[in-house]
Amino acid sequence: MARETRTFEKHLEDDLHLLLDPHATGTIPAWRMPEQSSRRALPVVGGAGAALGAKIVTGAAIAVLAAGATTEIVITHSANPIDWARNVQQQVQASPRSQGGPAHSQPTSAVHPSASSVGGGSPAVPRVSPPSLPTVTISPLPIPTPSTPTLP
Amino acid sequence: MRGRAGDRAINALPEQEAAAEPEYTPGSAEDFERLYRRSYRKILITLIGMLGDPAAAEDCTQEAFVRAFRAWSSWRPGAPAEAWLHRIAINTAVSHWRRQRLRQVGEIIKRIGRPAPPPSPATIAENTELGRALRKIPAKQAAALVLRHYHGYTNREIAAALAIPERTVASRLAAAKARLRVELADWAE
Numbered sequence: 001m002a003r004e005t006r007t008f009e010k011h012l013e014d015d016l017h018l019l020l021d022p023h024a025t026g027t028i029p030a031w032r033m034p035e036q037s038s039r040r041a042l043p044v045v046g047g048a049g050a051a052l053g054a055k056i057v058t059g060a061a062i063a064v065l066a067a068g069a070t071t072e073i074v075i076t077h078s079a080n081p082i083d084w085a086r087n088v089q090q091q092v093q094a095s096p097r098s099q100g101g102p103a104h105s106q107p108t109s110a111v112h113p114s115a116s117s118v119g120g121g122s123p124a125v126p127r128v129s130p131p132s133l134p135t136v137t138i139s140p141l142p143i144p145t146p147s148t149p150t151l152p
Numbered sequence: 153m154r155g156r157a158g159d160r161a162i163n164a165l166p167e168q169e170a171a172a173e174p175e176y177t178p179g180s181a182e183d184f185e186r187l188y189r190r191s192y193r194k195i196l197i198t199l200i201g202m203l204g205d206p207a208a209a210e211d212c213t214q215e216a217f218v219r220a221f222r223a224w225s226s227w228r229p230g231a232p233a234e235a236w237l238h239r240i241a242i243n244t245a246v247s248h249w250r251r252q253r254l255r256q257v258g259e260i261i262k263r264i265g266r267p268a269p270p271p272s273p274a275t276i277a278e279n280t281e282l283g284r285a286l287r288k289i290p291a292k293q294a295a296a297l298v299l300r301h302y303h304g305y306t307n308r309e310i311a312a313a314l315a316i317p318e319r320t321v322a323s324r325l326a327a328a329k330a331r332l333r334v335e336l337a338d339w340a341e
Contacts, residue, residue, distance in 0.1 A: 012301050012332070017302065019280055019282055023196060028192045
């Protein structure tokens with residue numbers, strides 16, 4: 001039995017060599033370092049993209065705020081936001097509707113004539129009641145309450 | 153046995169690389185290239201023995217080395233590098249073998265009633281009795297046979313390459329040989 005096994009194993013080894021030896025002499029292809037797989041690169045790109053998007057959105061918001069502030073400074077010749085508010089009040093006061101004039105009179109200019117005097121020690125601003133805005137009443141939706149069974 | 157089976161395989165390597173397995177540093181690209189040059193043919197031959205198709209074996213060998221390179225920094229110097237590589241390569245080949253089987257089943261279903269296509273030229277070279285018999289046994293059994301009877305690996309090295317306990321190697325080899333004996337009934341007489 002052992003001899004038979006040895007014969008079989010010898011046969012097996014000889015035939016394995018006959019079968020596989022021709023492939024043992026082939027040329028070895030040059031090793032090329034694999035590139036980073038796209039599967040791994042994607043989260044990096046996604047992360048960078050998300051960060052870039054957040055920066056763009058933040059930058060746009062800052063640009064809008066800066067443009068608004070610049071416009072107010074140009075109009076009021078003052079960097080003080082209190083003066084901006086005062087200017088708005090004056091414009092509202094000077095508007096034809098608040099004076100009881102016709103609704104569609106001449107268009108009001110963006111810069112009020114008295115705006116130039118607003119910056120340096122302007123007189124006390126008279127009390128102005130702003131035009132009445134249409135009121136919108138928001139009635140909350142009724143929240144359904146679970147009906148509890150009444151106990152006898 | 154190891155001497156005989158191992159001698160021929162080792163003789164295929166350049167002289168300076170035929171010595172005992174050198175030391176490697178995990179993560180070192182130069183060391184990995186050395187390991188690649190040293191073990192490429194061995195891996196390729198094992199996979200040809202498993203798959204019977206040299207072209208598919210080459211693809212799997214390349215894929216296995218790419219996988220190994222990605223895991224190279226996690227390799228522990230205590231484990232034999234070649235057995236570690238064999239484990240990755242055998243798993244790659246087993247996955248290929250399963251996909252191939254599924255494809256074959258699909259083709260048989262599609263082909264019902266039509267004549268079988270001629271065998272591909274890549275596999276004609278492997279159409280020896282032993283080649284055919286190796287393809288009929290499970291891929292991991294075929295791998296164990298090649299590792300033992302071609303490369304001359306010890307049970308410990310085969311265990312490391314197949315990721316199985318050392319005591320399982322003997323039973324797996326015995327099962328593989330018993331199966332081959334059946335497939336090659338009139339061969340060893």
